[in-house]
Amino acid sequence: MTQTLTREITLTQALNEAMREEMRRDERVFIMGEDIQSGVYGASAGLAAEFGMERVRDCPLSENAFMGAAVGAAAVGMRPIVESAFCFMWVAMDSLVSQASKMRYMFGGQVNLPIVYRSSMYYGGSMAAHHSDRSYPIFMHIPGFKVVFASNAYDGKGLMKTAIREDDPVIFCEDRTILGSRGYVPEEDYTIPFGVADVKREGSDVTIVAIGGMVGLALQAAEALSQEGISAEVIDPRSLVPLDLETILGSVSKTGRLVTVDMAHKTCSAASEIAALVAMEGFWSLQAPVQRLGAANVHIPFSTALEPLCYPTAATIAEAAKATLE
Amino acid sequence: MTQTLTREITLTQALNEAMREEMRRDERVFIMGEDIQSGVYGASAGLAAEFGMERVRDCPLSENAFMGAAVGAAAVGMRPIVESAFCFMWVAMDSLVSQASKMRYMFGGQVNLPIVYRSSMYYGGSMAAHHSDRSYPIFMHIPGFKVVFASNAYDGKGLMKTAIREDDPVIFCEDRTILGSRGYVPEEDYTIPFGVADVKREGSDVTIVAIGGMVGLALQAAEALSQEGISAEVIDPRSLVPLDLETILGSVSKTGRLVTVDMAHKTCSAASEIAALVAMEGFWSLQAPVQRLGAANVHIPFSTALEPLCYPTAATIAEAAKATLE
Amino acid sequence: MLEDKTLLMEMLRRMIRIRLFEERVIQLVERGEIVGAAHSYIGEEAVAVGACLALRDDDWMTGNHRSHGHPIAKGGDVKKAMAELLGKSTGFCKGKGGSMHLADFSVGILGESGILGSSIPTAVGAALGSVLQGNDRVAVPFFGDGASNEGAFHESVNLAAIWKLPVVFLCENNQYAVSSSFKKMVASENISDRSAAYNIPGVLVDGQDVIAMYEAVSEAVARARAGQGPSLIEGRTYRYYDHSLGLGRIVRAPYRDDEEVEQWKQRDPISIHKERLLAQGIATQEEIDSMEAEVLAEIDDAVEFARQSPYPEPEALFEDMFANPIPLE
Amino acid sequence: MLEDKTLLMEMLRRMIRIRLFEERVIQLVERGEIVGAAHSYIGEEAVAVGACLALRDDDWMTGNHRSHGHPIAKGGDVKKAMAELLGKSTGFCKGKGGSMHLADFSVGILGESGILGSSIPTAVGAALGSVLQGNDRVAVPFFGDGASNEGAFHESVNLAAIWKLPVVFLCENNQYAVSSSFKKMVASENISDRSAAYNIPGVLVDGQDVIAMYEAVSEAVARARAGQGPSLIEGRTYRYYDHSLGLGRIVRAPYRDDEEVEQWKQRDPISIHKERLLAQGIATQEEIDSMEAEVLAEIDDAVEFARQSPYPEPEALFEDMFANPIPLE
Ligand SMILES: Cc1ncc(C[n+]2csc(CCOP(=O)(O)OP(=O)(O)O)c2C)c(N)n1
Ligand SMILES: Cc1ncc(C[n+]2csc(CCOP(=O)(O)OP(=O)(O)O)c2C)c(N)n1
Ligand SMILES: [Mg+2]
Ligand SMILES: [Mg+2]
Numbered sequence A, B: 001m002t003q004t005l006t007r008e009i010t011l012t013q014a015l016n017e018a019m020r021e022e023m024r025r026d027e028r029v030f031i032m033g034e035d036i037q038s039g040v041y042g043a044s045a046g047l048a049a050e051f052g053m054e055r056v057r058d059c060p061l062s063e064n065a066f067m068g069a070a071v072g073a074a075a076v077g078m079r080p081i082v083e084s085a086f087c088f089m090w091v092a093m094d095s096l097v098s099q100a101s102k103m104r105y106m107f108g109g110q111v112n113l114p115i116v117y118r119s120s121m122y123y124g125g126s127m128a129a130h131h132s133d134r135s136y137p138i139f140m141h142i143p144g145f146k147v148v149f150a151s152n153a154y155d156g157k158g159l160m161k162t163a164i165r166e167d168d169p170v171i172f173c174e175d176r177t178i179l180g181s182r183g184y185v186p187e188e189d190y191t192i193p194f195g196v197a198d199v200k201r202e203g204s205d206v207t208i209v210a211i212g213g214m215v216g217l218a219l220q221a222a223e224a225l226s227q228e229g230i231s232a233e234v235i236d237p238r239s240l241v242p243l244d245l246e247t248i249l250g251s252v253s254k255t256g257r258l259v260t261v262d263m264a265h266k267t268c269s270a271a272s273e274i275a276a277l278v279a280m281e282g283f284w285s286l287q288a289p290v291q292r293l294g295a296a297n298v299h300i301p302f303s304t305a306l307e308p309l310c311y312p313t314a315a316t317i318a319e320a321a322k323a324t325l326e
Numbered sequence C, D: 001m002l003e004d005k006t007l008l009m010e011m012l013r014r015m016i017r018i019r020l021f022e023e024r025v026i027q028l029v030e031r032g033e034i035v036g037a038a039h040s041y042i043g044e045e046a047v048a049v050g051a052c053l054a055l056r057d058d059d060w061m062t063g064n065h066r067s068h069g070h071p072i073a074k075g076g077d078v079k080k081a082m083a084e085l086l087g088k089s090t091g092f093c094k095g096k097g098g099s100m101h102l103a104d105f106s107v108g109i110l111g112e113s114g115i116l117g118s119s120i121p122t123a124v125g126a127a128l129g130s131v132l133q134g135n136d137r138v139a140v141p142f143f144g145d146g147a148s149n150e151g152a153f154h155e156s157v158n159l160a161a162i163w164k165l166p167v168v169f170l171c172e173n174n175q176y177a178v179s180s181s182f183k184k185m186v187a188s189e190n191i192s193d194r195s196a197a198y199n200i201p202g203v204l205v206d207g208q209d210v211i212a213m214y215e216a217v218s219e220a221v222a223r224a225r226a227g228q229g230p231s232l233i234e235g236r237t238y239r240y241y242d243h244s245l246g247l248g249r250i251v252r253a254p255y256r257d258d259e260e261v262e263q264w265k266q267r268d269p270i271s272i273h274k275e276r277l278l279a280q281g282i283a284t285q286e287e288i289d290s291m292e293a294e295v296l297a298e299i300d301d302a303v304e305f306a307r308q309s310p311y312p313e314p315e316a317l318f319e320d321m322f323a324n325p326i327p328l329e
Helices: A011-025 A047-055 A063-075 A090-101 A136-141 A153-165 A213-227 A245-255 A270-281 A314-323 B011-025 B047-055 B063-075 B090-101 B136-141 B153-165 B213-227 B245-255 B270-281 B314-323 C005-030 C045-053 C069-073 C078-085 C120-133 C151-162 C191-198 C210-225 C258-265 C269-279 C285-308 C314-318 D005-030 D045-053 D069-073 D078-085 D120-133 D151-162 D191-198 D210-225 D258-265 D269-279 D285-308 D314-318
Strands: A008-010 A029-033 A056-058 A079-085 A116-121 A146-149 A170-175 A182-184 A198-201 A206-210 A232-236 A239-241 A258-265 A291-295 B008-010 B029-033 B056-058 B079-085 B116-121 B146-149 B170-175 B182-184 B198-201 B206-210 B232-236 B239-241 B258-265 B291-295 C060-063 C109-112 C139-144 C168-173 C202-206 C231-236 D060-063 D109-112 D139-144 D168-173 D202-206 D231-236
Touching (some): A008 A011, A011 A029, A011 A153, A063 A090, A063 C120, A090 B090, A146 A153, A153 A170, A153 A182, A206 A213, A206 A245, A213 A314, A232 A245, A258 A270, A258 A314, A270 A291, A291 A314, B008 B153, B011 B153, B029 B047, B029 B063, B047 B056, B047 D120, B063 B079, B063 D151, B116 B153, B136 B146, B136 B170, B136 B239, B136 B270, B153 B170, B206 B245, B206 B314, B213 B258, B213 B314, B245 B270, B258 B314, B270 B291, C005 C045, C005 C069, C005 C210, C005 C285, C045 C069, C045 C168, C045 C231, C069 C109, C120 C139, C120 C151, C151 C191, C151 D151, C168 C210, C202 C210, C210 C269, D005 D285, D045 D231, D045 D269, D078 D285, D109 D120, D151 D191, D168 D210, D191 D202
Parallel strands (some): A029 A056, A029 A079, A206 A258, A258 A291, B206 B232, C139 C168, D060 D139, D202 D231
Antiparallel strands (some): A008 A182, B146 B239
16 A cells, blocks of 8 residues: 555656556557557557557558548547657647648537547757657647647646547657656546646745746746745646636735746747736736746757756746746 | 829739839849749739749749759859748748748858748638638747838839848838738839838827738728828838837827737737837837737638638728727 | 449439539529529539548548538538538538538548648548558549649649559549630640659549449559559540639630530530430430439538528637637638 | 779879878867867768769759868868867858858858758759849758758758759768668658659669769759759768767667678778779779878868967957848947
């Protein structure tokens, strides 16, 4: 029992467990992706061995076709999980936008599309411009997707289970910078609903909204700020669509100050959207300018001398929080 | 002379003139698109007759290939203009993002890519979900593009000439709802720089920022508001990347109130971005919550009973302006 | 030789149904009752009808922007089709889809797509569903000569071929994409030649002969059901009207000459089939006349139904986005 | 029979240059001096070298993620290449591109792309530039067997074929895409068979024989320069190492057996060419040894140069986005 209570696994293992358990639970669930059968690392590891090559399918390098095939399979009653990465979705955008996001509405609700698009982000590892995309804000802008973000192993397992059971297309963002970090995950079955933000740390002076890998940095920043007597509240929306604006507004009404943190490019980012929403709905609570942090508006450079300069850090988050208190 | 001064042509004709004059001026300029040789309507009309089939090229239905070929042609010294529409760019996103937007930076500035992507928006004409995309906010989010928006014939010609002479990839947004509207366009050669907003109407009570077809609606709203003694200032950024934030902030410092208007879906839109920037940079000037207007977060329905409900109107813009004054 | 009279007559009925439906659409577009883009299928009826009659009702089909022929051929309800074209709440898609997005999942119509090539992967996925579910339902994506130049075509055929999926790729080669001749735009002589790139059968069929289409597709369907994988069928056909009625991309310049159009009209798919039925004594002129009268009445009813039907209520705007709804504004 | 000694020796020199460069890269990855992904070209040298020596310096080339062989074969400076791999400001791309994005426009290297198929249209566009500018420069896109399943391949070959553009599509079929055998993923028997879909020549070549590659590509280049359009060449080859060194998608499961690897190593492109030169008395062992010594010194210099070079300054972060800069934050 204590054993269970203290069970710590990585986010990758948590995603693996979620898929494994859901595939056992529902035979309509299957996986498509590239080189997932032979993978011994990664969230799909071992699934082919248990569920076979039919349900864990290696696809040719034809993302537009297999991401679109997921739509067709879902339309006839299957529940596909597609393993890919944002950087490989550009070639598949038509299947994602014209079919996955539009089909249900366009056809008057005749069809449900239970699809999970597992979308990795490889940023932060010197992968350069072609392999560092974090384009989830695009999928917030396009109606029809639910956009989900796990910042730790516990949330990852619960959110993935919800995603697989959801009857709508889900963009499940996987932040490579935290896939290896361990956290407590119970053995019992549990799910985490979409649209319910999680207050990762309570505070009274400033509200920091962060997602994915940025949550850990925000918590470091909050810790540092506490040394200086500043009490920061850290909120993880966990899903960007739907967005739990209430929790954010509630926090801002308490603190009067907002910092939004994003690892995507600043312009038209999730951080911008949340900043705008608070400027609309929470204006009278705001006592200082909103601070929006995000990746620089440049493509991701390869050199280790440059890439780290692109993203928010615990230090820049703390600075921004202090700026709201000046 | 008076004749010239009063010369009124449509936005479509203005774009046609701009392309024609630039093709005469610079033989490196050429056009690629679908069915543009035989088109007798549209901005490319008559260009094949004057410049021949080599410089006005009909392309097969292979958008990813020809939008990517534009990158290769530009890389070796040509200056392509690509005629297309946002709805047909999903199939070409990889060439647009992985090549056009990233190549220059990724290769350390070795190459210039003078490409104009003419991007039509067919919304508002019962074209339904697949033919009504207005996805320019996506191209604001992705670094590497300049994003331009003409709201009338005069701006259209001047901005298009600048776009064709620019050494960077330009997303030139063409709003079908105003392509037919006439305006004064001089015969003399002129250009309009990117990053310089135009105050379409001066006012002192509320700032309305609008683009493309929304500018005309904002002006109607301003007219209606003036009947009620409300003085609205209407600003047309004309380019979203680069954005003339100074002019917007200057106006807000005068009015203390902001309405942003967009025909794209609200979430992560240009309207959101401008609202966020003002909440950051212009916070102390703001005397009321920002009002953000945009298209509903649904795909565009076909029925004439539904589609008009999607977009901002002069009436909803006026209401929003009044809301900032309550 | 095909002798099943019920089948032969049903071929004629469905072709006439499409023809009369489309003729009415032209009137309604001219009268402004149908707005937006509408692409006429007149001249190409034998392709969709021959193909769809080779299918079972529970087989799957996807289509493109030239979107009225496929669903009618597959057995879709013309009332709901016409109501959809008029943007009424009683339409296939409650008025949200319109001409280019007719769909009726209840009879296997997985929907028409306005974006070229976009619905081909969808059909491949439906066929994958058959394999995973252990049934033998076949999927048929309809697409044009122009769309065969989209990357989605290539990726989809290869995917279906390596997985031996039950798909019949059906290219409607009406020889033009808007104003562009396939002879200029498609590098291979025939589109069916492209099957060589995927090691699957490729068949060029006279798209004006509904029986030829029926037989070619039947063979491909049999292969598919038997688990022998996909085929590529090219129906060589012709559209009588301009690319698009009403809105959309109207091209006036003479990209094809009247002579060519006239020659093709000489090979009208409905006349060919009618004359054959008469010549072979399978049907009498009276039977055919009364059939036409019946179908005409159907179409009248459909228009009446569509006109009488209500438009969607404003609340409908935010409905149908998600199976599990979320707040939208 | 090819007798031009300078050429034959240059073939050997460039293959050795790639081999020694790549061997050094492996060390530097293991030592952590090279970070990110690096894909080894060892075993495939004859493909890029045979192809690039059939080109002029002013011809164009694009490549993929397996990105060190092509630029070196095309005559790129190994100093700048190594500096780029180390993320230094003296690299081809000032350290912004890294291993997967080597480019040197001054010698026609339009860049390596990490996204599969992505740089094929770029090459087609460069060839379009030749036509529009009235010169006879040819463009060669290098891509793998896996990438031949991307839609970009299909669209690009068709576009080049209908416009008769001077392109030589060069597929490096090393028989695997990460862990996926092309026999399972490519529906046609050979990738060169796909030329049938575009009515262009398709040639399967022994990718371990640099002379065979040189001759096949030379013929295709001659066609292209003569305005007769593109060709598709498949160089059948093999990669000795795992898909990716260091970071990237390492797959340990035995997707190919050691026996197969060993058999292919028996047909090492450098040994084959060396032995031929010796056997035919074109080169002596001494000449070859001193050549190897020279190239080894080059690589040592390159590593030294890269190590001594400065990293980019922080200001460089916002540079190079636009030719006409705008304020960025
Ligand atoms: C990806 C994409 N590009 C362009 C268009 C515009 N468009 C609509 S129909 C059409 C021609 C299609 O030709 P074809 O595939 O032969 O079908 P047909 O109209 O001849 O039946 C074009 C270019 C589109 N809908 N989608
Ligand atoms: C569009 C896209 N999908 C997936 C990947 C991930 N990926 C990188 S290399 C590779 C295998 C490529 O195989 P192949 O084209 O045969 O080239 P090779 O590595 O064998 O030289 C994959 C799947 C990618 N870079 N781009
Ligand atoms: Mg056609
Ligand atoms: Mg390979």
